[in-house]
Amino acid sequence: MPEYGDRVGIPIVKAYGSSYGTYGGNKLKDYKSPKDTDLNNKDFKDVNEFKTFNRTIKDYVLAKLGFPVIDVELDDFQIQICIDEAISKLEYLAPDWVTQYATFDTSAGINVYELPQEVADNLNDVWYRRDFFKFGASPGSLEFDFAIMFFTNTGLFNNYNVSQYLLMQQYLKQVKNVLGQMSTWQLVNNKFLHIFPKPEENDEAVLLEFRAFDPTTLHHAYKSWLQRYTLAVAKEILGGIRGKYQTLPGPGGGTRLNGSELMAEAQREKEMLVEELTSEIEPPALFDIF
Structure with missing residues (x-):
């Protein structure tokens, strides 16, 4: 990134919560996120031992299939x-229940910051608040002028x-856009957060919103949904395997396999679970008109 040289900031954590990750220090990249960074990117050698949450889902699926x-x-x-x-479907259909936040402080003169990869890959939004006026309010300053107070929260907003x-x-908002004071951001190379305008002081807060599935804080209704959706996908795979043979040789004419029935059940259950999630567990947003 020749435009910025070596002035890439290290995000210093301002605040953190138990659902964001395991505390590892005062730098954002020192945290251990609860998100499975290998989601949908695993191969045979990666699955050696199930984590506690995944093991409970595995046992549920096997038990429902007759094991x-x-x-x-x-x-x-x-x-x-x-x-x-199942987790990917939940993240897509119910994003509010996998939303996490992280807050870090800026460094003066640096507006490019390297983010942890799991945050950059799942970034939803960034809030970087800038005051309408760069200078602080002090007696005799312009911010104490009545006409300017009219536009700020120190003035007449309570009468609106x-x-x-x-x-x-x-x-x-229009004035800020014209004066170049509207805070904006962009993700560069899916790794660096570039914020505008450039921070003039240290300790200006930047709030990150990103998606990270955390099984330790997941509501039981969503855990039940994940178990049932995983079961439906497992039926689909198992149905494809058993569907290659109609019967297995054995006494009395052999054993009939239920591959086609499993495939049909899987399709119906997946459709019903998506409908349940979008209409009952995670209803659409409602809007009030004033």
């Missing part, structure tokens, strides 16, 4: 990709009705 009374023709890798597909307040906010 250990009957053999289930699925290995650990196939069950793991079923779990990954809703429509006047919204109009004033729109006007202030």
Whole structure:
């Protein structure tokens, strides 16, 4: 990045929460995120031992398919990709329940910061607040002028009705755009956060919103949904395996396999679970009109 040379900042953590990750120090990259960084990117050698959360889903799936009374023709890798597909579907359809936040402080004169890869890959939004005026308010300054106070929260906002307040906010946004004070951001090379305008002082807060599935804080309704959706995907795979043969040789004419039935069940259950998630567990947003 020749435009910025070596002036790439290291995000210094301002605040953190238990759902963001394991505390590792005062730098954002020192944290251990709860997100599975290999989601949908695993191969056979990666699945050696299931984590506690994944193991409970695996046991649920095997039990619902009849194990250990009957053999289930699925290995650990196939069950793991079923779990990954269910988590990906949940992240897509119910993003609010996998939302995490991180806050770091800026360094004066540096507006490019390297983010942890799991944050950059799943970044939703960035808030970088800038004051309308760069200078601090002190007696005799312009901010104490009555006409300027009219545009700030130190003045007459408490006498506004809703429509006047919204109009004033729109006007202030236009003024900030014209004066170059509107804070904006962009992700460069899927790794570096570039914020505008350049921070003039240290300790200006930047808030990051990103998606990270954390099984330790997941509501039980979503855990149940994940178990059932994983089961549906597992039925789909198992149905494809058993569907290659109609019967197995054996006494009394052999054993009939249920591959086609499993495939049909899997399709119906996946559709029903998506409908349940979008209409009951995670209903659409409602809007009030003033």
